[in-house]
Amino acid sequence: MPASRLAVLASRVRFEEKAIIAALERRGASYEYLDSRSLFVAGNPDRADWAGRFVLNREVGHFRALYAASALESAGATVVNSSRATQVSGDKWHTSAALLGAGLPTPRTVLAFTPQSALAALDKxxxxxxxxPLIGSWGRLVTRVTDREISTAVLEHVEALPSPQAHVIYLQEQVAKADRDIRVIVVGGRALGGTYRRSTEWRTNVARGAVSERLSLSGDHADLAIAAAAAVGADIAGVDLIEDGDGSVTVLEVNDRVEFRGFQEAHGSHTDVADAIAAHLIERTE
Structure with missing residues (x-):
């Protein structure tokens, strides 16, 4: 029996993956579930095994997602999002560089290559x-620093980390904002909608307890989010925007394997993210 043209790659089937699978089934789409923990792809593959197949990449771990996408593409599959989009959006510096290259507004950012140069950069x-950290999600290991003394202590810990990558230090201005940011979900070049994410602390990650509230998305916000997704090459993205005290909007991050539970709960029946993703995948396969 031939393999389905459409596959969903994941190691953890969370709310989002269950919703996408249910949407595919409602639409009568044939699909295969690929568990990335048991997947292997030969370096000299028979391209007939994967040619013409579309794989939705929902692997939660960045490196597993990146290399799975690259291997599957080398074997002839089309991966959504692509390995390039995963590489760029999964690394904060590559994301910033892509946004700047596209001329999009983003907070002032500096890349330093030693803790000592990071201190000098922070002074400026x-x-x-x-x-x-260059790679990470859910606000983990993101540290707000308010003076040189605190920065010195944080960077001493950074210097002690074993990974060479950890010693490449990503610094960003903290944008003065209200107790919220904006999450916009983009699928197939269309902004589905947005939410405010509110928190009692300065990090507004839903994984850290932030609350999502539906917002009426303006055309400017939608256009900016669509442009940000295009800048990193993502078909499906969660774009995080920040409004400063003057109302100016900048792009903070672009998430390629976006979690949308909070967004969906805020929007209810007004917007169905999983169905939009399913429809986009089916359209791509056709």
């Missing part, structure tokens, strides 16, 4: 600022 960037 100004406080308060944020020190972020």
């Amino acid at each position: 960037l100004g406080y308060p600022a944020v020190i972020k």
